Amino acid sequence: MSVWKLVKLNFGRSPAHFGEVGIGIEETSDRVRSDALFSAWVSIYARLFGKNAVEELLQIFPSRERSQLIPPFRISSTFIYREDKERTIYYLPRPLKFPINYPDEDLEFFKTYKKLNYLPLEVWQRWYQGEGFRDSDAQELIAETKGKSYGHLRQAGTFDYKKAFAIEQFPKIAVDRITRTTNLYHTGFVQFQWEQNGHGLKSISGLYFLLQLSPEGEKLADKLQAALHLLGEEGIGGERSSGAGRFQVEWLELPETWHKVVNFAAETHHTLMSLFWESPLPDGFLDNASYEIQERGGWIAENQLRRQMVRMFSEGSVFRSAPQGKLVDVTPQGFNKHRIYRSGISLSLPIKVKL
Numbered sequence: 001m002s003v004w005k006l007v008k009l010n011f012g013r014s015p016a017h018f019g020e021v022g023i024g025i026e027e028t029s030d031r032v033r034s035d036a037l038f039s040a041w042v043s044i045y046a047r048l049f050g051k052n053a054v055e056e057l058l059q060i061f062p063s064r065e066r067s068q069l070i071p072p073f074r075i076s077s078t079f080i081y082r083e084d085k086e087r088t089i090y091y092l093p094r095p096l097k098f099p100i101n102y103p104d105e106d107l108e109f110f111k112t113y114k115k116l117n118y119l120p121l122e123v124w125q126r127w128y129q130g131e132g133f134r135d136s137d138a139q140e141l142i143a144e145t146k147g148k149s150y151g152h153l154r155q156a157g158t159f160d161y162k163k164a165f166a167i168e169q170f171p172k173i174a175v176d177r178i179t180r181t182t183n184l185y186h187t188g189f190v191q192f193q194w195e196q197n198g199h200g201l202k203s204i205s206g207l208y209f210l211l212q213l214s215p216e217g218e219k220l221a222d223k224l225q226a227a228l229h230l231l232g233e234e235g236i237g238g239e240r241s242s243g244a245g246r247f248q249v250e251w252l253e254l255p256e257t258w259h260k261v262v263n264f265a266a267e268t269h270h271t272l273m274s275l276f277w278e279s280p281l282p283d284g285f286l287d288n289a290s291y292e293i294q295e296r297g298g299w300i301a302e303n304q305l306r307r308q309m310v311r312m313f314s315e316g317s318v319f320r321s322a323p324q325g326k327l328v329d330v331t332p333q334g335f336n337k338h339r340i341y342r343s344g345i346s347l348s349l350p351i352k353v354k355l
Helices: 034-049 051-059 110-115 121-129 135-146 221-234 256-262
Strands: 003-010 073-075 079-084 087-093 118-120 165-175 182-192 194-197 200-203 205-213 248-253 269-272 293-296 310-313 327-329 341-343 348-351
Touching: 003 256, 034 051, 034 073, 034 221, 034 341, 087 121, 110 135, 118 121, 121 256, 121 348, 182 205, 205 256, 221 248
Parallel strands: none
Antiparallel strands: 003 205, 003 248, 073 205, 079 087, 079 205, 087 118, 165 182, 194 200, 269 348, 293 310, 327 341
């Protein structure tokens, strides 16, 4: 029996730089994917509890050599949350299949529908675990296409995803250590909403992720929580030497609405809330699937070597059966200090879709 947690990362006034393969140093993503969160979390776990502890931890995750193991925990990628008056809006990736009752004639609103990469939990749950797509949804999407809608989709925050953050570019100067010459460049930062609250600050928006602990993982919960708090003090992402990426952790019991989401029993498919890697895939796994692929790479911390590139299924991908995932060894040739792993351990949610 697994235990679920909902973890919120509140960045307050601290900006963050979340680099992605292919978008360049001047750009930033608005969130952190599951493999990058896993790597940062495990690295800080090693600093806090030592090399032996982290090696013991990695040994109990499934990998190509130990495929039969059950992971002690699974994490989703991080996604946006936003406070709106007395409610919290959690945004989830839109599954890459249509919800039930989605109409065959969608030319009048398909472009607007396709732009909805993230859905508020209220809409996501109704479309993919409830009654599905309504005629009124179509009418409101048509209205949104022609201007601005005022229906229940807007009231749920469906079109307000980008209100949660702002992305700006700031000039930076690099100084060559040998020649002392300077080089001007720009770096993108994401700033989540915050407000003054007396003498303190209140985060109006930030990131959250889901955590699923196995019985073995529950024994590690205190250590994992301590490591995550330290990661918040150190910062996550790039430009940490400039103070970027620092956050405070809210380690929450799973709210009742989320309990219904993770325990939905009338599923026809499963949708990824994380990245996912496994090789070889089970026979027939991709039958009737809808998916996107994400290339994952990057540098080894404090080294001038790149990790081996690996291609993973991305969030929102839909499969008939629940994906499991493994750690993948991405140690580059010539690096012998220790093994480098990237997490392809998946976290998915049950859904029903239009067949």
